Amino acid sequence: xxxxxxxxxxxxxxxxxxxxxxxxxxxxxxxxxxxxxxxxxxxxxxxxxxxxxxxxxxxxxxxxxxxxxxxxxxxxxxxxxxxxxxxxxxxxxxxxxxxxxxxxxxxxxxxxxxxxxxxxxxxxxxxxxxxxxxxxxxxxxxxxxxxxxxxxxxxxxxxxxxxxxxxxxxxxxxxxxxxxxxxxxxxxxxxxxxxxxxxxxxxxxxxxxxxxxxxxxxxxxxxxxxxxxxxxxxxxxxxxxxxxxxxxxxxxxxxxxxxxxxxxxxxxxxxxxxxxxxxxxxxxxxxxxxxxxxxxxxxxxxxxxxxxxxxxxxxxxxxxxxxxxxxxxxxxxxxxxxxxxxxxxxxxxxxxxxxxxxxxxxxxxxxxxxxxxxxxxxxxxxxxxxxxxxxxxxxxxxxxxxxxxxxxxxxxxxxxxxxxxxxxxxxxxxxxxxxxxxxxxxxxxxxxxxxxxxxxxxxxxxxxxxxxxxxxxxxxxxxxxxxxxxxxxxxxxxxxxxxxxxxxxxxxxxxxxxxxxxxxxxxxxxxxxxxxxxxxxxxxxxxxxxxxxxxxxxxxxxxxxxxxxxxxxxxxxxxxxxxxxxxxxxxxxx
Amino acid sequence: xxxxxxxxxxxxxxxxxxxxxxxxxxxxxxxxxxxxxxxxxxxxxxxxxxxxxxxxxxxxxxxxxxxxxxxxxxxxxxxxxxxxxxxxxxxxxxxxxxxxxxxxxxxxxxxxxxxxxxxxxxxxxxxxxxxxxxxxxxxxxxxxxxxxxxxxxxxxxxxxxxxxxxxxxxxxxxxxxxxxxxxxxxxxxxxxxxxxxxxxxxxxxxxxxxxxxxxxxxxxxxxxxxxxxxxxxxxxxxxxxxxxxxxxxxxxxxxxxxxxxxxxxxxxxxxxxxxxxxxxxxxxxxxxxxxxxxxxxxxxxxxxxxxxxxxxxxxxxxxxxxxxxxxxxx
Numbered sequence: 001x002x003x004x005x006x007x008x009x010x011x012x013x014x015x016x017x018x019x020x021x022x023x024x025x026x027x028x029x030x031x032x033x034x035x036x037x038x039x040x041x042x043x044x045x046x047x048x049x050x051x052x053x054x055x056x057x058x059x060x061x062x063x064x065x066x067x068x069x070x071x072x073x074x075x076x077x078x079x080x081x082x083x084x085x086x087x088x089x090x091x092x093x094x095x096x097x098x099x100x101x102x103x104x105x106x107x108x109x110x111x112x113x114x115x116x117x118x119x120x121x122x123x124x125x126x127x128x129x130x131x132x133x134x135x136x137x138x139x140x141x142x143x144x145x146x147x148x149x150x151x152x153x154x155x156x157x158x159x160x161x162x163x164x165x166x167x168x169x170x171x172x173x174x175x176x177x178x179x180x181x182x183x184x185x186x187x188x189x190x191x192x193x194x195x196x197x198x199x200x201x202x203x204x205x206x207x208x209x210x211x212x213x214x215x216x217x218x219x220x221x222x223x224x225x226x227x228x229x230x231x232x233x234x235x236x237x238x239x240x241x242x243x244x245x246x247x248x249x250x251x252x253x254x255x256x257x258x259x260x261x262x263x264x265x266x267x268x269x270x271x272x273x274x275x276x277x278x279x280x281x282x283x284x285x286x287x288x289x290x291x292x293x294x295x296x297x298x299x300x301x302x303x304x305x306x307x308x309x310x311x312x313x314x315x316x317x318x319x320x321x322x323x324x325x326x327x328x329x330x331x332x333x334x335x336x337x338x339x340x341x342x343x344x345x346x347x348x349x350x351x352x353x354x355x356x357x358x359x360x361x362x363x364x365x366x367x368x369x370x371x372x373x374x375x376x377x378x379x380x381x382x383x384x385x386x387x388x389x390x391x392x393x394x395x396x397x398x399x400x401x402x403x404x405x406x407x408x409x410x411x412x413x414x415x416x417x418x419x420x421x422x423x424x425x426x427x428x429x430x431x432x433x434x435x436x437x438x439x440x441x442x443x444x445x446x447x448x449x450x451x452x453x454x455x456x457x458x459x460x461x462x463x464x465x466x467x468x469x470x471x472x473x474x475x476x477x478x479x480x481x482x483x484x485x486x487x488x489x490x491x492x493x494x495x496x497x498x499x500x501x502x503x504x505x506x507x508x509x510x511x512x513x514x515x516x517x518x519x520x521x522x523x524x525x526x527x528x529x530x531x532x533x534x535x536x537x538x539x540x541x542x543x544x545x546x547x548x549x550x551x552x553x554x555x556x557x558x559x560x561x562x563x564x565x566x567x568x569x570x571x572x573x574x575x576x577x578x579x580x581x582x583x584x585x586x587x588x589x590x
Numbered sequence: 591x592x593x594x595x596x597x598x599x600x601x602x603x604x605x606x607x608x609x610x611x612x613x614x615x616x617x618x619x620x621x622x623x624x625x626x627x628x629x630x631x632x633x634x635x636x637x638x639x640x641x642x643x644x645x646x647x648x649x650x651x652x653x654x655x656x657x658x659x660x661x662x663x664x665x666x667x668x669x670x671x672x673x674x675x676x677x678x679x680x681x682x683x684x685x686x687x688x689x690x691x692x693x694x695x696x697x698x699x700x701x702x703x704x705x706x707x708x709x710x711x712x713x714x715x716x717x718x719x720x721x722x723x724x725x726x727x728x729x730x731x732x733x734x735x736x737x738x739x740x741x742x743x744x745x746x747x748x749x750x751x752x753x754x755x756x757x758x759x760x761x762x763x764x765x766x767x768x769x770x771x772x773x774x775x776x777x778x779x780x781x782x783x784x785x786x787x788x789x790x791x792x793x794x795x796x797x798x799x800x801x802x803x804x805x806x807x808x809x810x811x812x813x814x815x816x817x818x819x820x821x822x823x824x825x826x827x828x829x830x831x832x833x834x835x836x837x838x839x840x841x842x843x844x845x846x847x848x849x850x851x852x853x854x855x856x857x858x859x860x861x862x863x864x865x866x867x868x869x870x871x872x873x874x875x876x877x878x879x880x881x882x883x884x885x886x887x888x889x890x891x892x893x894x895x896x897x898x899x900x901x902x903x904x905x906x907x908x909x910x911x912x913x914x915x916x917x918x919x920x
Contacts, residue, residue, distance in 0.1 A: 051772075054879070057642070059686060065642040141652045146642030149649065161648040216656050216687050246686045246693065247879050248871045275772050277869040279878070283755060283762065283771050292761035292770070461634035461884060469638065486644075496644060506647045507638050 859896020
């Protein structure tokens with residue numbers, strides 16, 4: 001999960017394409033919740049087999065960032081906070097209680113549970129110093145955690161850039177073995193959410209130091225666990241070629257030092273095997289339906305298979321849809337003409353046929369058409385405050401676009417007869433479906449109001465890393481971008497993507513290059529609010545402001561499908577875009 | 591010893607040395623081209639991919655430094671080439687920091703298994719069909735087999751592979767016959783499961799080759815059977831079986847052997863499509879994954895490895911020819 005942009009989720013072939021209608025969604029999410037709630041009565045034992053197309057982004061939990069990796073590492077590691085399958089609210093995991101804020105919300109104190117032990121070969125009990133080391137090593141150049149600065153940069157003494165060696169961060173104190181205290185430079189509205197990231201999962205310094213002192217840490221290949229499972233290893237702790245074969249498999253076995261008394265995870269199965277390399281989603285889907293495997297890990301069933309499953313009453317129940325928590329949108333480059341003009345951008349927002357765009361990804365089954373950025377799964381945590389389903393500043397019948405309105409806006413912008421006249425505009429798009437099809441719809445729609453769009457087609461990762469993430473190379477339009485939050489806080493959706501101060505020369509995720517002083521001020525204010533209701537109201541307002549700026553045009557709140565075999569009891573991580581929670585799944589008849 | 595000495599004459603040795611040096615030069619060219627294509631043409635930034643979406647430019651710069659990507663291109667290439675020549679070190683994957691050499695060697699037995707089995711099948715199928723078609727030209731059997739061969743050549747491996755899986759695999763197939771995708775088992779673990787898990791990939795991979803080779807054997811044999819020495823053999827009263835088997839086939843198979851050497855070389859470099867469709871963890875799938883992840887060291891490693899096998903097969907075939915026909919040594 002985490003900065004689950006579609007950039008990353010789409011790695012290789014894994015495209016989460018699908019979704020469901022609102023009614024179906026509600027029913028299914030409720031069903032998942034109910035299923036998870038009955039976890040206590042499930043059978044123990046057996047093996048769960050998860051199929052995936054690709055490998056994890058990083059095997060080291062201290063580097064892990066994306067959804068599939070969290071799916072695995074949440075079963076082997078215990079961050080301070082984590083999530084039950086049907087919930088978007090973090091609860092204590094390694095922590096014994098929720099964090100306590102004091103000193104004007106600038107001091108955060110967390111107590112950790114006694115009795116949590118590292119897996120072999122370390123075997124000893126976890127202390128707060130292990131959590132401190134885990135966070136600090138994220139700042140070391142050998143680990144180079146991608147989100148350390150974004151979520152722990154406000155801790156007093158946190159390095160501004162990666163350090164040679166693991167730094168001692170003064171703002172992280174461990175007054176005793178069970179307590180860790182964070183001193184923040186300023187109140188941070190999402191610091192609690194940050195404590196659910198894997199960077200807070202303990203790492204034993206005395207064991208990890210020799211691996212972390214290499215140019216690129218190899219601790220991941222020798223990692224120890226605190227969760228119910230561990231990656232199969234040898235006596236020295238090495239997992240490479242044993243429980244981890246890159247691109248082939250990850251084999252989780254029970255952690256002998258895990259105690260059920262210290263955890264709310266039931267961990268029914270004895271083994272969880274992640275089989276990688278299923279590049280063909282149809283083969284993967286049918287393998288799960290046949291019962292030879294139990295669930296899809298990183299890529300969903302293709303639309304045709306989804307439709308087939310949904311039409312078969314004997315299989316329909318195996319499919320679970322979960323809201324992604326994010327949206328896909330068309331980013332218009334506000335830093336240069338013609339999209340530096342508000343009315344021109346708004347004209348584009350009006351003319352786009354969002355229904356046709358959704359059809360390029362499978363239609364209604366893929367999700368609800370988005371009218372702003374916070375998706376309905378945020379409910380009263382920002383979605384309702386932004387106006388909920390009723391907020392659509394660029395309405396059109398059936399979401400098919402409104403050419404007349406678009407032309408009227410262009411006339412106001414100074415284009416006689418409402419048709420754009422000016423240089424060709426550039427667009428960098430995916431070179432394969434469904435992204436390439438979406439881009440075609442955008443180009444065709446924009447032609448209706450006079451735009452001549454030149455499309456450069458590249459791979460999805462090239463689109464991001466060489467063009468849309470690099471402001472100096474950025475085209476006028478990036479039609480295949482989107483953002484999934486690292487956790488369910490509106491700030492995790494709207495800050496890095498639309499705050500002017502988050503524009504960077506490389507790896508930029510503010511794709512419209514939006515730098516509006518009014519919006520920047522609203523974002524700056526919202527980031528410091530710790531009280532939940534006030535914070536969500538502030539972010540709801542930011543959502544409205546960004547949407548009205550038409551710097552980006554949201555077009556789908558996508559849902560992700562997870563397919564379970566009939567042999568397992570399903571459990572999907574609502575907070576992690578529907579990834580299966582293998583610690584809550586159980587095998588029937590085992 | 592004397593016979594070998596006469597065969598390995600100085601001109602022959604010189605020829606072999608020349609071919610090997612040329613092969614080494616080609617490997618350098620291949621590696622340089624791969625490096626150039628990856629770095630010059632638009633491809634994803636490996637440092638940014640590794641860093642993740644929230645990373646700062648400074649962090650990406652640090653990762654770029656860790657990976658050695660901040661050095662001038664010629665230095666990067668020189669370090670890479672030096673590593674290979676001095677230590678046979680193909681570098682470390684950008685994605686998971688695992689040694690590329692170890693990954694390739696771990697996967698080599700898998701690709702070797704796939705290639706060897708497919709080769710046996712395609713030769714066993716192709717030679718009899720080619721011979722029978724040549725001997726019974728324009729017969730119903732000839733037309734049927736050559737028609738089938740055309741279909742097999744035209745059917746892409748990924749299509750044929752999927753059809754085979756949906757028909758015959760024991761998990762998703764209509765007829766539950768053989769293990770399906772992702773079922774590969776090493777020979778050392780279970781010979782029987784190794785055999786059954788590879789049977790379908792072998793057949794799929796062999797299909798196009800068998801068809802192509804059958805057509806080649808047929809064509810060669812038809813040409814050979816028109817030669818004067820065949821007529822002489824028949825005039826001497828030899829049986830038709832002996833004429834075809836002893837005189838005709840021997841000559842007709844020479845180019846087939848040459849071609850087989852090259853094809854085996856190519857496949858040892860990785861049968862990408864077959865390994866991907868059947869989820870076989872060989873070098874071909876490693877190459878595929880590397881391309882998807884913009885993992886240059888792994889791409890370089892697999893391309894070089896493939897090139898090595900192709901060039902080695904070429905040299906082997908050339909040397910074989912030099913033994914058979916002294917004219918090519920000069």
